[in-house]
Amino acid sequence: MVVNMPGTGNADGSFSFTCTDSTQHLSLVLVTEGSVPSYNDGPLQYARFDALAQATEIDVLLEVSIDTGDPLWADLLLLHSGKSIKSDSSQPIDFDWMFGLHQDEADLNKATSPETLLTLPEAQARIIGLSAAIPVIQKS
Amino acid sequence: MVCVLSERPFDQMGLADRVVAAFETVHQYGFSTEGGETSKSAKFDKDTNPATAPKVLGLRNLRREIGPDPRLSYHGISAHASRDCRLRVEGPIGLHFERSTTAAPTFANTQFLLHYNLPENRPDLEESFAGVVLQRYVDPAWSWWPENPELASRALPATWWLDTNDLPDGLTTLSPDDTTAVVELERSGGSLDIWIEGGAAYNDNGAKKVALATFDLKSEHIAILHQFLGEGRHAISVMARPVKPDLFVCGELDSAQLVARTVYNAGRHLVLNDPDGKPVAVVPARASQSTFVEWVRSNRNLSEFVSVRPGLEKNSRVTVSELTAEVEGNVMRLVSQGKYHQIHSPVSERPYPLNVRRLQTAILRQPSKAIGRPFDLFQSAHLLDPDGSLRLPDAFDPVGATMSLAEIETHAETLVAGDEQLNANFVQFTKAHFDLFNSTSQTEDIKKVFRFDLRATNRTLEKTRS
Numbered sequence: 001m002v003v004n005m006p007g008t009g010n011a012d013g014s015f016s017f018t019c020t021d022s023t024q025h026l027s028l029v030l031v032t033e034g035s036v037p038s039y040n041d042g043p044l045q046y047a048r049f050d051a052l053a054q055a056t057e058i059d060v061l062l063e064v065s066i067d068t069g070d071p072l073w074a075d076l077l078l079l080h081s082g083k084s085i086k087s088d089s090s091q092p093i094d095f096d097w098m099f100g101l102h103q104d105e106a107d108l109n110k111a112t113s114p115e116t117l118l119t120l121p122e123a124q125a126r127i128i129g130l131s132a133a134i135p136v137i138q139k140s
Numbered sequence: 141m142v143c144v145l146s147e148r149p150f151d152q153m154g155l156a157d158r159v160v161a162a163f164e165t166v167h168q169y170g171f172s173t174e175g176g177e178t179s180k181s182a183k184f185d186k187d188t189n190p191a192t193a194p195k196v197l198g199l200r201n202l203r204r205e206i207g208p209d210p211r212l213s214y215h216g217i218s219a220h221a222s223r224d225c226r227l228r229v230e231g232p233i234g235l236h237f238e239r240s241t242t243a244a245p246t247f248a249n250t251q252f253l254l255h256y257n258l259p260e261n262r263p264d265l266e267e268s269f270a271g272v273v274l275q276r277y278v279d280p281a282w283s284w285w286p287e288n289p290e291l292a293s294r295a296l297p298a299t300w301w302l303d304t305n306d307l308p309d310g311l312t313t314l315s316p317d318d319t320t321a322v323v324e325l326e327r328s329g330g331s332l333d334i335w336i337e338g339g340a341a342y343n344d345n346g347a348k349k350v351a352l353a354t355f356d357l358k359s360e361h362i363a364i365l366h367q368f369l370g371e372g373r374h375a376i377s378v379m380a381r382p383v384k385p386d387l388f389v390c391g392e393l394d395s396a397q398l399v400a401r402t403v404y405n406a407g408r409h410l411v412l413n414d415p416d417g418k419p420v421a422v423v424p425a426r427a428s429q430s431t432f433v434e435w436v437r438s439n440r441n442l443s444e445f446v447s448v449r450p451g452l453e454k455n456s457r458v459t460v461s462e463l464t465a466e467v468e469g470n471v472m473r474l475v476s477q478g479k480y481h482q483i484h485s486p487v488s489e490r491p492y493p494l495n496v497r498r499l500q501t502a503i504l505r506q507p508s509k510a511i512g513r514p515f516d517l518f519q520s521a522h523l524l525d526p527d528g529s530l531r532l533p534d535a536f537d538p539v540g541a542t543m544s545l546a547e548i549e550t551h552a553e554t555l556v557a558g559d560e561q562l563n564a565n566f567v568q569f570t571k572a573h574f575d576l577f578n579s580t581s582q583t584e585d586i587k588k589v590f591r592f593d594l595r596a597t598n599r600t601l602e603k604t605r606s
Contacts (some may be wrong), residue, residue, distance in 0.1 A: 045594075047526055047593075048594070049592040063573055065572070067557065071557070072596050074493065074597075075497060075595050076554075076572050089530050090470070098548065128440050128485075128548065129439065132544065133516075135542055136472070
C-alpha cells in the first residue's frame with residue numbers, strides 16, 4: 001500500500017499536506033494542517049494525520065512519501081490501532097500501542113508462557129517517564 | 141544516579157574516609173596536520189608542506205567521558221564543554237537489609253547519590269552516556285600525621301595534597317627536574333588553569349600542553365591530590381569545593397568533589413615550585429587508585445519540557461511546577477504566567493531527523509468521590525494534539541482534577557522531499573516504510589486507524605550543529 005502526501009503551495013509561502021492513497025483502502029482525514037514556511041531556517045512544524053481504514057484487506061507494508069516542490073526533511077511516526085478511534089485528542093490513548101494487544105487471558109501462568117508471549121504483537125511505543133502532577137483549573 | 145558499595149560507611153579510614161566520583165578523563169587523539177619546525181612531528185617527516193605532510197597521531201585534548209545518546213543526537217560535545225561536566229557526591233548513606241523492627245541493624249552497604257552537575261546551556265546532555273570513576277581519599281583536615289623530618293625537606297611524599305588557595309599568581313610547576321614541567325598550575329587573577337604536558341600524557345606529542353581543568357576561584361577552592369603510582373607513573377586528581385555551599389540545594393556541603401583525574405608519565409622524583417622557583421609546601425595524604433569506569437546513561441528529566449510558542453523563534457524551557465492546565469469549554473491548554481505553552485520533549489526539538497519521536501500524553505486524574513483520605517483516581521489518557529492542546533472527553537469534570545504529562549517514545553522514519561537533485565542524493569529517505577507484520581496480532585489483523593505524526597522543516601542540516 002502506498003500513501004502519498006502531496007504538498008501544495010500556499011499564497012503566503014507555506015505549503016500544506018494532504019494524504020491520498022493509491023489503492024483506495026484508506027480515506028485520509030487531515031486533522032491538523034502541517035505547513036512548512038518555504039524559507040530556510042524555518043521552525044519545526046508538527047502535524048498529525050489520521051487515516052481511517054475502510055477495507056479489511058490491508059497490506060502489511062506501508063509506504064509513505066511526501067511530494068513537495070520545496071526541499072524539506074521530516075520524521076514520520078505511525079501508530080496504528082485495531083480499535084476505531086476518533087481523530088482528535090478527546091479519544092483516549094490506545095495503550096495497546098505500548099503493551100501489545102490485550103489477550104483476555106485470565107490465567108496469568110498461561111498468559112506469560114512462552115507460547116502466548118510469542119503470539120504478542122510488537123510494541124509500538126514505550127513510556128519514557130511521567131511528570132509531576134499539574135493542577136487543572138477552570139477558566140472563568 | 142546511585143552507587144552502592146559493599147562495605148560499611150566510613151569503612152576504611154574512619155571519619156576521614158571520603159569517596160568522590162567524576163566523569164572519567166580520557167585522551168582525545170587526532171592527526172596532527174602541523175608540519176612546521178616547532179612541531180616534533182617535523183623530525184619524522186621531511187615534507188613540511190601542511191597539505192602533503194604525513195599526518196602524525198597525537199594527543200589533541202583531555203576530555204570527560206560524557207556525550208549525548210547517539211540515538212537522539214547527531215553531535216557529541218566538544219572537549220572544552222565536556223570538561224565543565226561534573227558529578228557531585230552526596231553521602232554516605234548506610235544501607236541495611238534487615239527488618240525495620242531490628243534493634244541494631246548492620247549497615248552492611250554504603251550508598252552515595254551522584255548528582256549530575258552540567259553546564260546550564262547544554263540541554264542536549266539530558267539523556268547522555270557517561271563513564272564514571274570513583275576514588276577514595278583521606279581528608280587531610282580530618283587526619284593527623286606524625287612529625288617527620290623527611291617532610292621538611294624538598295622531596296615530595298608519595299601522595300600529597302595541595303590547597304591552591306595559598307599559591308601566588310603565576311605558573312606553579314611540577315617537574316621531574318628544574319627545567320621541564322609536566323604539570324602546570326597557572327593562576328592569574330581569579331582563575332586557575334591546570335595543564336598537563338603533552339609529552340607526559342602521551343609520548344609523541346611535541347611540546348603541546350593539554351588542559352585538564354579550568355576554574356573560577358571566586359566560587360571554588362581548588363585542591364590537588366597527587367599520587368605516585370610506581371614505574372614513573374603519577375596520578376593527579378583535581379578537587380573543588382564551593383566557597384559558599386548552597387545548603388538549599390539538596391546535599392551540597394563544602395566537602396571537596398573530584399573534578400578530574402588523569403595519569404601521566406614522569407620520573408620518580410618530582411619537584412613542585414612556585415613562580416619564584418621556591419618549593420611549595422604540601423600536606424601528605426593517602427588515596428586509592430580510581431575504580432574501573434562504570435558506564436551509565438542518564439534519564440530524561442521530566443520536570444522540564446521545551447515550550448514552543450507560535451510566532452516566537454526561540455524556544456524556551458518550562459518547568460512542570462510553573463504550569464497549570466487551563467480548561468476553557470472542552471479544550472485544555474498548558475499555561476504559565478498567562479501564556480499558552482506548546483509542550484514538547486527536548487528530543488522533538490532536535491533540528492535534524494531522528495529515528496525516534498517523543499509524544500506527550502496527558503494523564504487525567506480526578507479525586508476519588510469516596511469518603512476517607514483523599515486520593516486521585518486515574519480517569520483517562522490522551523495524546524496531546526500537535527498544537528499542545530487537548531480536547532477533553534465529555535465526562536471530564538475539571539473540579540479538583542490534576543493531570544500529568546507522560547512522555548512516550550515511538551519509532552520514526554526519516555523522509556526527505558524536494559527537487560530531483562535532493563531526491564537523488566537521499567534516495568533511501570524519499571520513501572518511509574512501515575512494517576506492520578510484526579505488530580499484527582494473529583487474531584485481529586484489521587487495522588482501522590493509522591495515525592501519522594509528522595515533524596518537518598526546511599532548515600538545512602548544515603545549520604543543525606549546536
